[in-house]
Amino acid sequence: MSFSFRVSSSLRPVGARALVQCFQLQWELKGHMDCISTLQFNESGAWLTSSSHDMRVIIWDWVQQRALLEFDSGFTSNVFQAKFLPNSGDTALAMCGSDGQVRVAQLCPSPACQTIRRVAQHQAAAHKLALVPHCPHRFLTSGEDAVVYNVDLQLDQPASELLVLKEKQKRVGLYTIFVNPNNIHEFAVGGQDLVVRIYDQRKMDQRVNNGVLKKFCPLHLLTNQINPVITSLVYSHDGTELLASYNDADIYLFDTNSCDETQYVKKYKGHRNSLPPKEINFYGPRSQFVVSGSDYGHIFFWEKSSCQIVQCIEAVLGDTINCVEPHPRLPIIVSCGLDMNVKILGPSGIVTADPEETKNVMKRNKQAHGECLMSHRNLFDNYMIWCLMHHINP
Template identity: 80%
Template sequence: MSNRSGANDVEEEEASSSQDLVRSRDVDVPQGQLEQELEEALENWVASEVSLLPRPCWQVVSALRNRQLGSRANFVSEACGSRALLQRFQLQRELKGHVGGVSTLQFNESGAWLTSSGDDMRVIIWDWMQQRALLNFDSGFTSNVYQAKFLPNSGDTAMAMCGSDGQVRVAQLCSSPACQTIRRVAQHEAAAHSLALVPHCPHRFLTSGEDAAVYHVDLRLDQPASKLLILKKNRKRVGLYTIFVNPNNIHEFAVGGQDPVVRIYDKRKMDQRVNNAVLKKFCPPHLCTNKIKPSISSLVYSYDGTELLASYNDEDIYLFNTNGCDEAQYVRRYKGHRNTLPFKGVNFYGPRSQFVVSGSDCGHLFFWEKSSSQIVQCFHGDQGVTINCVEPHPHLPVIASCGLDVTPKIWGPSSTVTTDPEGTKILMKKNKQQRDAFYVCHRGNFENFMIWGLMHHLRS
């Protein structure tokens, strides 16, 4: 199925599922017939916009033999992009130290350390292999720390942070918590959800917030922060939840937030008089016409900057080709998970971005093979607890996850295959039914949508 024609087809299928639910309330339909029709609609939805899995490119036995013979210098890199190892992932380690939900994780450049932060306003740097906290310090925020990231090429001595109180802070790190130097470098007028590192640059980064502002921070300046843009649509501000710099072009960055449009900018071309300074825009067409227009909770570039993933609130994940023309159609769609509130991250996995990975409100981690949109791995991350962040290791077949649970977790390959295709299909259908039921009940009232999502998390 081509993706251009598939978009409308899937929209009709989703509407069909919702209409079935409505009809079950308003029309006297035999229960058996209703269940059969609903099951057929769900089966069609699971199969739509999905193609056959490509043949595996990595064979573990031959790869190990070649490595022993000394002819496989890139063995570890190939293993990280292997479907065979991904399908053997299971829990390896738990990192206990936080006393509130964990919002964010990041490995340092070598991959030896992992940083975490969240509701308790503490930042912990872990030796994750030893399950030991190397440093645990007060961030200086007054509420949730949404992101804390090591600055590139800083020798792991500098960290940028942002949080729900709108602050943007930078920490100069040393071995003792009492010696940390933390200063505020910017202040958003509302929650600052995301910061974007500039590849290889230890002194510059970008931040975005619900005040619709993007700040450029340069730590070499006496006044580090300068306002790069205020995003407006029809003269109204569009709050931002996510920002990411193109790894192949440090002048280009993408933002997403409280509407369904992905916007790409170039810092060298920020003339508001020309297309509101927007270089390119992407949006799945059917989302632009929804009565409830979903927000973008997270976006991320691929390893070479040619592709862009965007995760939508209580919708799906979409892949865009950044080399395509302005307002081009999405390339791929990844479905089956739940994403209720604007905190859910999305990421690529594999050295060449071969897979797409996301947490889910149902407590599972989902992995899709990028080129086919098929789920190749799905497992419990936290029993009944939302998972918001999944962070791949920079060099090893390892990932870290966190969410409303207080304990970040480390996942890696085991000796046994852990995939469960039938169980995954049942879970996909359940998540879809819950999303459709919610849409039918609340499609005319966006405020109810946010209240329902908040209460859902409070009950978790």
């Protein structure tokens, strides 16, 4: 059955619950030689980019299941993110990695014509970069050195230090950053503590609340014995809500208009966010669902309003899913993890959601969480140990 038939045969809206409950693995894209860090569609959704621990970037025609372009990134270790810059005609790709570099590739049809330059350098791993909506020349980066850079490609010196995050004079390393899609001056960061911080670039006075516009932190996590950190956060389509995922804990939804720093709106549980750290996302044109990868190869979909798990897909047997990315228009999700292949998921003609199996998966995840409490280390100390063991025992 062809892809076009599967999509056109469904009359349900992209964000319909009944459609999500029919999702299943459709096919895989093979080309990387090591586990894949992240995925991103271009603006039209025709192309997909993947970056990997093999230090290569591949741009795919994901429908035709073929690589259009692949190149060495110039990083000395893992490429954590590679994203098309908006309104660039899909010719500019921003990248960051575990060696702290931030690089930009100017793309040409021939691999020999790629121009790649370093535009910023963190003093520790740079896990995430944040695109500025509709802007082809500017983006933000965050690193474990607690620094946020504003990168403007129109300047001779593109990178300027926007923020050094400190709490009680101690630097707070950052793992994730996202720009509000409805307010390009506002961005949120999370990392090596429990606090989601929102900043407005026009109001970053370090003398007032360290420049922070708003903070959010679930109060009960302050007494959590494993000291969870924030591995991923993302704004909703209109910027009124913010999701944050904590390692070895749950996913929390915050109202960005709220003034209560300890109050979350919703909590989503049942998955397992241990190693490597998992990304989260919204799914649906109005952010109707929450979606996350999980340990042991599963992808979870929660209905945002009810917090119910409406779909749990085993995308890969026994391995970890660390990234999930929705298509900008179609009922398609792509995912990646530790098995080197990109997974393409979409609706089938039957309901694939299995409530009993989902309960079993949740039970196993809860048991694994309990075992983790007995031997918990710092998240990224564990991550480095995991990387070492992964290469010794591929």
